[in-house]
Amino acid sequence: MSAGLSRAPLSGADWFAVEFDPATQEVVMLDQRLLPGEVRYHRYRKPDEVADAIRGMVVRGAPAIGIAAAYALAMVARDEKSDARMFLVANGTAGRFVNATRPTAVNLAWAIARMSRRAGDVAELAPEARYQGMLEEAEAIHREDVASCKRMGELGAADVPDGAVVLTHCNAGALATGGYGTALGVIRAAHAQGKNVRVLAGETRPYLQGARLTAWELHQDGIPVEVITDNMAGHFFQKGEIQFVVVGSDRIAANSDIANKIGTYPLAVLSNQHDVPFTVAAPWSTVDLRTPSGADIPIEERSRDEVARIGGATLVPEGIPCRHPAFDITPARLVDAIYTERGVIRPKIGERPDVLMG
Numbered sequence: 001m002s003a004g005l006s007r008a009p010l011s012g013a014d015w016f017a018v019e020f021d022p023a024t025q026e027v028v029m030l031d032q033r034l035l036p037g038e039v040r041y042h043r044y045r046k047p048d049e050v051a052d053a054i055r056g057m058v059v060r061g062a063p064a065i066g067i068a069a070a071y072a073l074a075m076v077a078r079d080e081k082s083d084a085r086m087f088l089v090a091n092g093t094a095g096r097f098v099n100a101t102r103p104t105a106v107n108l109a110w111a112i113a114r115m116s117r118r119a120g121d122v123a124e125l126a127p128e129a130r131y132q133g134m135l136e137e138a139e140a141i142h143r144e145d146v147a148s149c150k151r152m153g154e155l156g157a158a159d160v161p162d163g164a165v166v167l168t169h170c171n172a173g174a175l176a177t178g179g180y181g182t183a184l185g186v187i188r189a190a191h192a193q194g195k196n197v198r199v200l201a202g203e204t205r206p207y208l209q210g211a212r213l214t215a216w217e218l219h220q221d222g223i224p225v226e227v228i229t230d231n232m233a234g235h236f237f238q239k240g241e242i243q244f245v246v247v248g249s250d251r252i253a254a255n256s257d258i259a260n261k262i263g264t265y266p267l268a269v270l271s272n273q274h275d276v277p278f279t280v281a282a283p284w285s286t287v288d289l290r291t292p293s294g295a296d297i298p299i300e301e302r303s304r305d306e307v308a309r310i311g312g313a314t315l316v317p318e319g320i321p322c323r324h325p326a327f328d329i330t331p332a333r334l335v336d337a338i339y340t341e342r343g344v345i346r347p348k349i350g351e352r353p354d355v356l357m358g
Contacts, residue, residue: 003028003041010142011179015039015220017064018178020071020138025078027071029059032175032209036216046079047072047094054108055101057207061176062250062286063145066111069098070138073115077122077134084123087130091119104259104300104327105250106288111141145178148283148341149185156186156246156281156339162195164243167233169202170261171213172248172281182248182281184217186339191223199225200242202233204261206307206324230263237274245271249282249338254354256332256347257294258282262325268334278330279337287340287353294329302326 003009006023009016019028026043027050034040042058044050050072054065073094080090095112102108115137122133160166166187173184180188190197199218204210211227218225228236236242245267251259258264258280271278291297302324308316316322332347342356 003030009179010139011146011174013174013179015174016179017061017175018059018068018071020074020135020142022135025075027068027075029053029068030175031058032060032213033057035175035212045075047075047098050075051098051101054098060209061171062105062107062248063149063177063182063283064175065102065105066107066285067138067142067145067178069095069108070111070115070141071135072098073112073119074131074134074138077119077127077131081127088119088123091116102300103298106291107250107283107285110285114141142178145283145285146180149177149180149182150189151341152182152281152283152339153180153185153189155344156279156337157189157193157195159277159279159337160186160190160195160197160244160246163197164190164195165198165200165236165241166190167200167202167236167242167245167267168214169210169247169264169267170204171209171217173214173217175213175217176248177283181217182283182339183246184214186246186279186281187218187223188221191221197223199223200236201225201227202230202263202267203227204263205230206310208310209261233267234270237270237276240274242271242274242276245276245278247280249280249286250327251291251297252280252282252287252338252353253291253293253297254289254352255293256335256338256345256352257297258330258332258335258338259294259297259299259327260330262328265328265330265334268330272334277336278334279339280335281339284340284342284356289353294331297327297329299328300326 118137173181307322335347338345
C-alpha cells in the first residue's frame with residue numbers, strides 16, 4: 001500500500017488521500033475511484049493536473065480538496081520565477097481555475113484564499129524563498145486539519161452512547177481529510193475510548209463513497225461495519241437498530257444549515273422522526289459565515305454518467321436524462337450537534353456558528 005514517499009505522511013497514517021513529496025516536488029493522491037478493488041497512488045507535478053484530479057474525483061472530501069489546492073498553489077510558486085507582479089498574477093489565475101472545480105465545498109475557496117494571502121506576504125522574496133514560504137503554508141493547512149479532526153473526534157465521541165449502532169453517510173473519514181476524518185473521526189475516537197460501537201455505512205448513491213470508501217477505511221481500522229443501501233435506512237430506524245447518526249459537511253451556513261452529500265437530508269428527517277441524535281462533524285474552515293442560510297449555498301450538478309453507469313455497467317437507457325445534484329441541504333432545526341475543533345454548536349437550541357467566534 002506504500003506510496004513511496006520520501007518522508008512520513010503528514011496524515012500520520014499508513015495510507016492517505018493527499019500528501020506532498022518534497023524530494024520529487026509532487027502531489028501524491030490515492031485514486032479513490034478505484035477503491036476498494038485497487039489501491040493506486042498517482043503523482044502530479046503541475047497545478048492544472050491537481051485541478052483535473054479534484055474535478056475527476058481522484059481526491060474528494062471538502063478538507064482533502066482544500067489541502068490539494070494548497071499544494072497546487074505552492075507548485076505555482078515553484079514554477080513562477082519571474083518578478084512579484086507576475087507571480088501574483090499566476091497565483092490568482094491558478095487559484096480561480098482550481099476553485100472552479102468543486103463549487104459547493106467551501107474549504108476549497110478557504111484554502112485558496114489563505115494561500116493567496118501568503119502569496120502576498122512572500123511575493124517580493126527570491127523565487128526559492130517564495131516557494132518555501134508557500135509550501136510551508138500548505139503543509140500548515142494539512143497539519144492543522146489532522147489536529148482539527150482529532151479534536152472534533154474527541155468532542156463528538158463524548159455524545160456517542162456505549163454500545164451504539166452509528167449510521168454514517170458518504171465518506172467523511174481520513175480519505176476525505178488530511179487524516180483521521182471528521183464523522184469517522186468521531187467514530188474512531190469513540191472506538192479508541194473503548195466504546196463498543198458498530199457502524200452502518202449507507203452506500204451513498206450514485207458514487208458509492210460509503211460502500212467503497214467508508215467501509216474500506218473502517219475495516220482497515222478493525223471497527224465493525226456493515227453496508228446498507230440508502231433506501232434501507234428507514235427500515236433500520238423503524239426497527240430501533242440505530243442509536244446515533246454522524247455525517248460530515250461541505251459547507252455550514254451562518255444559521256447552522258448544512259450542505260452535505262445528496263441523501264443526507266432524508267437521514268436527518270428519519271433521525272428526528274425516531275428521536276435519534278443527528279450530528280455533524282466538520283472543521284471550522286467549513287463554516288461559511290458569509291452565507292446566510294442553506295438556500296444560498298450553490299449545489300453542484302454533476303455528470304449524468306455518474307448516475308447512469310457504475311463501472312462498465314449501464315443502468316439507465318441511453319437518451320434518458322438523469323438528475324444529479326451532488327449535495328442537499330439539511331435545515332438547522334434537524335441538527336442536534338455540530339462538532340468543530342473550536343467546540344460544539346447545538347442548532348436545535350438555537351445556537352449558530354458565531355457562538356464559537358469568541
